[in-house]
Amino acid sequence: MTTSPATSRPVTGTIYVSRLLTDRAMSHLHSLGAELRVGSEAPPTRSELEAGLAGANAAVITLTERVDADLLAAAGPQLKVIANVAVGFDNVDLSATEAAGVTVTNTPGVLDRASADHTFALILDVTRRITEGDRLIRSRQPWIWGPRMLVGLDVSAGATLGILGYGRIGQAVARRAKAFDMTVIASSRSRTPGTVEDGVTFVDQATLLSESDVVSVHTPLTPETRHLVDAAALKAMKPTAYLINTARGGVVDESALIAALHDGDIRGAALDVFEGEPRVNPALLDAPGLVLTPHTASAGEATRDTMGILAIDNVAAVLSGNPALTPVR
Structure with a gap:
């Protein structure tokens, strides 16, 4: 050193x-x-x-x-x-x-690379149901391979990743997504919708939410971005889509996310950050299709x-x- x-x-x-x-x-x-x-x-x-x-x-x-x-x-x-x-x-x-x-x-x-690595690890975990499979094995329940068992999203088969906030970490996530042959779109206050940069197409937030198979949050927490992902945003997403948050907990309305998971408004989510951190809303622990890590994206x-x-x-x-x-x- x-x-x-x-x-x-x-x-x-x-x-x-x-x-x-x-x-x-x-x-x-x-x-x-x-x-x-x-x-x-x-x-x-x-x-x-x-x-x-x-x-x-x-x-x-x-x-x-x-x-x-x-x-x-x-x-x-x-x-x-x-x-x-x-x-x-x-x-x-x-x-x-x-x-x-x-x-x-x-x-x-x-910490751009480490945070992007963790983000993509969460994307693969929740879409391919890795943690869910681990829990099944550890439960000691009888199981046998089947065509419909733990089927998830093939991110490398034409899936679209939407990046909310295109700073350093968002850009690093985009590079990883391109390596997985994902289509990448992003929304950013500093880019005009319709422009393309390094294979990433910039769109408005409404378009990003409606077209993405995975939405990954990378905005800082400010008064303007608090609860940026609220009930309306979650309902605007595909019912087959996933939400990833490795930014700050307050950017996502956790109560709205819990309801969206239970109601089937989205298919799943993965969180590394929480609104009341280190306290975690107990209702998150019972929400379906949810992967949780304890703010370790930079670890x-x-x-x-x-x-x-x-x-x-x-x-x-x-x-x-x-x-x-x-x-x-």
């Missing part, structure tokens, strides 16, 4: 790290020579978060920590930078950090190392008087 220019010399100040990062990232952190306050693997309580931030010059946090004006006031005016170990930053009140003069950074780009070894190291390098840059490497704007 090479040392970035931001960490080529010792860094002064106190750095609070809310969660224990990977071994490689922690080694990189210790190489800075700064005073450290490091939490455990478990999410900190609000009081632990306040205590860790009090008097600190910088913080490395994860998406489980909520940053608001009260927390910033408890931290003190010496706080210069908060590095979020995630691409999304809906856990941070950006108006409050701007008012407090605190730089916020995230980790874009470094590749190299990816988690790189995420932590980028967050640390952002802190080192700001504490050294340099611009942040990946500031949230």
Whole structure:
């Protein structure tokens, strides 16, 4: 591992790290020579978060920590930078950090491939009923091969993938889908419907919902995208279609999704993120045709190392008087 220019010399100040990062990232952190306050693997309580931030010059946090004006006031005016170990930053009140003069950074780009891999793993799992088959075997029920047994969607036989949100991760998912010979359409605020880019045709959201065999969500969570996939959107999908969400839980109205699965409005879904995370709506556990994973889309070894190291390098840059490497704007 090479040392970035931001960490080529010792860094002064106190750095609070809310969660224990990977071994490689922690080694990189210790190489800075700064005073450290490091939490455990478990999410900190609000009081632990306040205590860790009090008097600190910088913080490395994860998406489980909520940053608001009260927390910033408890931290003190010496706080210069908060590095979020995630691409999304809906856990941070950006108006409050701007008012407090605190730089916020995230980790874009470094988890695109891992997140896209996980997304496509979920697509294959739910469409080919892999988890369902695993449960059948583990139930010890008698079974025998049959022509109608666990039949699912052939994604490589002309299926259409619709990508809601065409940022870095959405583009990486599109590349994987093209390798499976899928037709790929996408909707994006930055592309005009009717244009084609790298074999991906851009359409409006209504067209995407009605024509896709699989809809994969890759939009950030903002006030505008909260419950973007609601009851109306689900009813607009094919009854044979599947929904995949590896973005943020709040983009999908979970209550509407539960009803749609029970009513047969769509055939299945796979979720890696949840509205009340880490709490999971119990009704999801009883919904048919649903695959669930615990927000692990970025959980590749190299990816988690790189995420932590980028967050640390952002802190080192700001504490050294340099611009942040990946500031949230």
